[in-house]
Structure formats: C-alpha cells, structure tokens
Amino acid sequence: MALVKIKIDGKELEAEEGKTILKVAQANGIEIPTLCDHAALLPFGGCRLCVVQAGPGALKPACATPIASNMEVVTDSSEIREARMMVLQLLFGERNHYCMVCESTGQCELQDLGYKLGLDHFEFFPYEKRFSEDVTHPYILVDQNRCILCRRCVRACADVGGHWVLGVKNRGYESLIDIDMDAPFNDSSCTSCGLCVQVCPTGALVDKRASYLGRKDQADLILSRCDRCPVGCGLEVYRRSNYILKIYGDWNCPTNGGVTCRLSRYAPLYDERPRLSTPKLKEAGVWTPASAEKTARWMAGKLINAEVVVEGSLSNEDLAALKSLFGERVFSLQDVAPPLPATAKLQDLADADTYLVIGVDLNREYGTVGSLIKRRTIPGTAKLILVDDGFNSLAASTDFVFSMEDLDSALAEARKGRKVVIVYSHLRETVAEALRAESQFLRLFLPYESNTLGLAQAGIGPHIAADSERTVFFVGENLRDLKSRVRGATLVALTPFETDEVKAADLIVPIPAVFESEGSFISMDGELLRKERILEPGEGVRSVSAWVALVEAQRLQSVVAKGKQGGSQ
Amino acid sequence: MERIRILKKFEPKRENLLLLLHALQKNNRQNYLMEEDLKSAAQYLSLPPSLVHGAATFYSMYSLKPRGQYIVRICQSPPCHQMGSSDLIEEASRALGVEVGETTPDGLFTLETSECLGICGVAPAMTVNEEVHGNLTPERVRAIFSEKRRAK
Ligand code: SF4
Ligand code: SF4
Ligand code: SF4
Ligand code: FES
DSSP: OOEEEEEETTEEEEEETTOBHHHHHHHTTOOOOOSSOOTTSOOOOOSOTTEEEESSSSOEEGGGOBOOTTOEEEOOOHHHHHHHHHHHHHHHHHSOOOGGGOTTTTSOHHHHHHHHTTOOSOSSOOOOSOOOEEOOSSSEEEEGGGOOOOOHHHHIIIIITOOOOEEEESOGGGOEEEETTTOOGGGSSOOOOOHHHHHOOSSSEEETTTTTSOOGGGSEEEEEEOOSSTTOOEEEEEEETTEEEEEEEOTTOTTTTTOOOHHHHTGGGGOOSOBOOSOEEEETTEEEEOOHHHHHHHHHTTOTTOEEEEOTTOOHHHHHHHHHHHTTOEEESSOOSOSSOOOOOGGGGGGOSEEEEESOOTTTSSHHHHHHHHHHHTTTSSEEEEEOSSOOGGGGGOSEEEOGGGHHHHHHHHTTOSSEEEEESSOOHHHHHHHHTOTTSEEEEOOSSTTHHHHHHTTOEEOOOEEOSSEEEEEOSSOOOHHHHEESSEEEEEESBOOTGGGGSSEEEEOOOGGGOOEEEEOTTSOEEEEOOOSOOOTTOOOHHHHHHHHHHHHHHHHHHHHHHHHHO | OHHHHHHHTSOSOGGGHHHHHHHHHHHSTTSSOOHHHHHHHHHHTTOOHHHHHHHHHHSTTOOSSOOOSEEEEEEOSHHHHHTTHHHHHHHHHHHHTOOTTOBOTTSOEEEEEESOOSOGGGOSOEEETTEEEOSOOHHHHHHHHHHHHHHO
C-alpha cells in the first residue's frame, strides 16, 4: 500500500494508506483511549471512546477510521474530552459498575478508563434495571449487569475461535449477550475455549476458578506451551504463589495466535483425581508408604528383563532417561505411526478451500485445529466435509456429513475443491486405503498424543500386550487396564494420580502433574517445543528423570557392594 | 413439511434472512416465530443460531411469543403522539381488555405500539396486520375492532 503523509497532534507522520488512525497513533507512541477495540479483533467502532477530530465535521472513532492523505488528526481537546466523558458516564450509569463488589476490579478496562479520564461522580442515576446472570457453565460466569456491549466476546468467539456461539439479542437498552438462541450457557454449543473471557474488558465474563483469588498484575506471567495435544498452543499462564490464577492463549504465538481450547485452559485446573504424594508398595496385600530410597532400591532390583510402557505425553527428556535405564525395552501404550504419512502443516489450513475431517470431533480434541477450520467454513469461505459414524459435534456446523460407509460420496464432494486438506487421526485400514489413492489432497495427521512424534523419533514402538513373568513399568497420567495389558507380571506405575486403576500395580510412584514439570516435545508440525514448569510439586513427587537417576544410583551401589563382597572372599 | 416448502421459496443466501423470517411468521397461525422456525432458518441459510435469534429479537415486527390473528400496532412517534395517539392506545386497551404487548383471550387481537409508520400526513395512525388506518379517533378504533370481530 502507498505511504501517505498525515499529521497527528501536529506531528508529521508517514503511514500506509488504509491503516486506521488508531493503529498509526499507536505505532507512533500516541495514546488514544479505547474500549471495544482489541488488537486481535477486527475494528468494530461501537463504544466511541476513541473519538478524535479528523478533518471537519463530527468526531470520528479512531479505531474504525482509515487514514487518508494529508489528514490532520487531533487526539485531545476539550470537545473530545467531553465526548469521551459522556460515553463513560453512560456506560457507568447503565448497569452495575459498583466496582468494589466486582471480580474484575483492579483488572477492568472500564474502571481503568474511569480513573484515567477523571470520572469523579456519576452523572446519571446508576443501574435501574437488573438483568440476569448465567451461572450454569462449569467454568465461566456471565453477569449481564456488568456488560458494556462492546461485543468483543461475540467477535472473538466467532472470528477468532470460529465457534459462533455468542450474539446479541434485543436492542437498545435491553440488549444482552445471547448464547445460541437464549440457551443456558451449559446447554449451548460452547466449546469452553475461553476466548470470550480472555477478551472481555469488564467483569461480565469471568473465569469461575479465578474468582477472588487475585488479579493478573499480582501474578507471575509465564509463557509456555500446552502439552495436552500435539498442536502445542502457546499459553500465558498466570501464577500466584503456588497456584494457577488463569490460563490465556498467547496472542503472539505463531502456532495458535491466541486460540486455545478447554483442554489447556480449564480441564487441568478442574482435575479432581486424588494426587499420589508418596510412593506406596503393596506388601502382603496392604498399601504401605515407602521412602524414596526404598522405592528406588525396589525398582533397581527388578530391572533385569524389565520393560517400560509410556504414554505419548512424556517429554523427550523423560524418554531419554528411560532409554538410558531400559535400553530398547521402552514401548508406547498407544500407536505411534500415522495410518497415512502427513503431507501438510497447520499453516496449510489458512488458505485451503475444502477440509475433509475424518472421525475426529475437533470441538473436543485438537480444539485449535477446529478453530482454524471453523472460522473459515462457517462464514462460507471454505467447505467443511465431515465423515464420521458416531456423534460428532462438528456436524452442526456443516451440511456435508457422511458416514464411513459413504466415504466415496464425501470424496466426490471433496474433489470439487482446489486445495483440499484431509484431517485425521486414527483410521480404519479400508479408509486409509481409499484416502491413499487421493494423492492430490494434502494430509494433516493429528498425532494421538502430544509427543507421539517424539516417541516415533526416539524409535519407540507400540507395546504388545502379552503374558509375562517380567516386571513391567507403566508411566503416564491416565493409566488404566494395566492387568489386561500384561498378566502375571510384577507391575510398577509411575503416575501423578492415585486412582483405583493404578492400584492394580504392586508399586505406585508419584510423578509431577501437567504444570509441575518442564520438558520438550515434538508438535504435530515437527517443531521442538518447550513446556515450562509452573508449579512446584509436593515433596514426595519426583520427575521421571529424577526417579531414573535414583534407580541408577541404587543399581550402581548394589554393583559396587557385590564387587566388594566378591573382592573380600 | 410446510416449513421446508416456505424455506425453499427463497434462495439460501444470508441476505434473505429477514424475508424468510417474515414468511415463517406469517405462516404461523399464532403470528409468531417458534424456536423450530429460527432453527430451520439458521440451518437453511447456514447461519449461526445466535445470529438468527439476534435478528429475530432486534426487529419489533417479529415476535417469539404467540400472538393474535390481528396484530394492532398504534404509532407512538411524535406526530401521532401530538395528534392524540396515547388516547387511542388507552381506548384500544380498554376495548380489547388487554395491555400493550398482550393478546386477547380469544386469540383474535394483539395490541402493540410502533415507531413511525411513515404516514404522518394522516396521523394518528395504526396498522392491523397489513392494513393501514389513518385519521383515527377512539370511535374509529372501536369500529375497526368490531368489523374484524364480525368478519371472523
Ligand atoms: S468459551 Fe469459547 S466457544 Fe464458549 S462462548 Fe466463549 S468464546 Fe465462545
Ligand atoms: S460480555 Fe464482556 S466482552 Fe462481551 S460485550 Fe459484554 S463487556 Fe463486552
Ligand atoms: S488445541 Fe491442543 S495445544 Fe492447543 S490448547 Fe487445546 S489441547 Fe492445548
Ligand atoms: S475503541 Fe473505537 S469505538 Fe470503541
């Protein structure tokens, strides 16, 4: 775009034609107050707090007015200040903005503006009509009485998240945030991605979990990566002492650009499974706590011919440690290899015109992939074709739904596209065969777990269930059916949770839960990503690598001891 | 199904939403949009439900509650107000035995108010379904209601 000259507050500037006044001002360090505007969203121009004088005539919203050649902009004058103050007065007067009883006090953009622009009294009689709250959602609280109708949530849910759950109902004074068709939040099509909460400038949408636990600016901000699935979204984690206040998507992360899903933002914070805090050994049928040393010695004594079976969420560092102990006898609980080799990366989703999704509910798993697709298919920019036999919530977002039986029709539909991406995880052999023939389609393989590709690179293959006399170690967060995988063997489970399932083992050993360990993993795009440690685990909990080191030390000791015995004889 | 037949009269383009909602509402014996109407419109036009519901609640010509066979809308914009439309509203309310926004128990009339009908030259004015009546007096209003009752 052509560069044009403009003046803002007397300062001569050059900027790209078509950029908004606000963007140009921000780029040049000139501050203009905003409220409905959000860097990650398209301009909306609803609140009128950002009004400036730009040429003759009425004041214009800086966030929604493009610059033009020789435009002269004034961002501050008594007229402008008055206009902004009127907006603030109306906003504060209309609903419940008694800040001292609001969860968002101290981190509210409306309140901040009140201070900044010098609001020192209420011009209008405040808060005459009371609207409803919706408390039905497991994670999110909606208080319409604190909503300023900036529609950031609506725009984020639709344009960024691709979910189109939120809207606005009624009009004028009675306008309210609409959830589907007036549905209770809990019965709506909401995927709990949390974007709406992340962008809401007021206390109208809040994370229930974070309520009254502290403000963002009292917390440490840690940038990390989500390892709940192989997308590996960038996260902003807010930590206060040793708990997590809230988790936001990282707007600046190239992988997800701020989008995340329930699995990263909420599920781990609501994991109610009992934690295992100390190793426990089953002795004569009774679970007895064991010291770290005893545990390590016990494990060291079982290493001969032992094997270890891991979940695909283990970090590369933990895998390397296990390989040093078990050599080639490290196996994966799940499949590792893709049913069809991948040929596409996440960025291929950005300009495809057809997506053929096979057997994955992207609202529930790989949520960010779902967002990247739905935000193009729901407005009709691209076509979503779904092939699935069971319930799949994506079916509500497309007219092209086929059963596996009818794969041929789905393929025929897909062939009409120019750039087609097949999105899949597990596939039946026959389906994989049929897809293999369509070599003109790009293939985006969704690995089964966050570090499935790391396992594959380390040469770790799937474990074959069998009867065994050996000791089998299991490592993971979701261990179940251990006995059915190996009968007759001695079982050790390294796990963060003391569930009934892991009690099938003979020894259970505590390892960190999701936020208590750092480490690297290989994302679906093949990138080496790093997850940070956010919380300190409890005292008895050790990382897999730390347990391996203890076991190594015990083994060495016993070798040395044996050596000494041999020498003295 | 009836609903599908109505939908099919329109091209499935989003700009047809308002027309389509009108057609669905008109087809309803109680002059309102049922949840199923909104859902099927959303599906037919491939629009998110919240958007369709938002439009249906924004425009006052749509109702999401059952209404009477005749929708009486009395203009309350300034010109009609000047010419005495508040008396008309009172009279209509008395004659029908309902408040504004309500429907008579026999399901015949719903009383509503409206913003400018664009016929200020004949203020005060009202509409009864698609019919327009101007230069009204309380007596005329009563007479119109009686006509409708007889026509039933
Ligand atoms: S949590 Fe996500 S899907 Fe649910 S309403 Fe908010 S933005 Fe939309
Ligand atoms: S809920 Fe929050 S983000 Fe949504 S319109 Fe209201 S104030 Fe804005
Ligand atoms: S899509 Fe995957 S990586 Fe992104 S937030 Fe959800 S679980 Fe985490
Ligand atoms: S920030 Fe510009 S109108 Fe709201």
